[in-house]
Amino acid sequence: MSNFKKQLLAGPYLIWMIGFILLPLVMIVYYALTNSDGQFTLQYITAITTETNLNAIGLSLKLSIICTLICLLLAYPLAMILNGMQIKNQGTIVFIFMLPMWMNFMLRILAWKQLLSKNGVINSFLHTIGLSGINIVNTPTAVVLGMVYDFLPFMILPIYNSMARIKRDWIEAARDLGAGNALILFKIIIPLTVSGIISGIVMVFVPSLTSFAVSQVLGGGKVLLIGNVIEQDFIHGSQWNAGSGLSLILMIFVLISMALINLADKNGEGTTIC
Secondary structure, three states: OOHHHHHHHOHHHHHHHHHHHHHHHHHHHHHHOEOOOOOEOOOOOHHHHOHHHHHHHHHHHHHHHHHHHHHHHHHHHHHHHHHHOOOOOHHHHHHHHHHHHHOOHHHHHHHHHHHHOOOOHHHHHHHHOOOOOOOOOOOHHHHHHHHHHHHHHHHHHHHHHHHHOOOHHHHHHHHHOOOOHHHHHHHHHHHHOHHHHHHHHHHHHHHHHHOOHHHHHHOOOOOOOHHHHHHHHHHHOOOHHHHHHHHHHHHHHHHHHHHHHHHHOOOOOOOOOO
């Protein structure tokens, strides 16, 4: 196939990329750096330093870090179990494990709200066995729980892929030399899966930091994250300049995170399914 035909086939993608990626980015940068009269200003960039925005971004960072740590603690042993299963077609098992990701995002969050509500399934079960119910809806705890449920697969997948690249001969050789399970874990498995761990951390931390739907549904408007502030600026207040300023700051953070991924994951580990 000639180069011209290849370029022609890439045309629809280029149109899509320009219309749905580049133009929105240009608009956000423009609105972030101008006022309502179109004059240059940095007031919407420095608006991140206001008390409300600092509290929102501080809480977002706190919940994102907690969510990322919980996902890492859950995902690593799960990935080890999946990788250690002596069965054929491990990819099918991983696919089944990731299947809930195909369900609508909002439906999953609403399901958790129903489960955790005062008269929900969990509290009904606790009352049935004679225990007092829990009341975590509209709290940061519920938001973290929802984030962990939604973003856990993004931590498992890259770690599993990194583990799948480890040759079993290396593990057997270490055992033959007298290495125990702990030594193998800390000297072989963890060092060889660092790229997957870093990829998983970024893939969980970035969306949880910018999330607003989880806190809106499970937080009931009482848990204000930076994503909620941006949403209010864009949708409820029609303050495009203010929302764009905060969005630009978060985009810069995402770009820095992507750069860290490229530095720590040069061979693409953790980004493809084996």
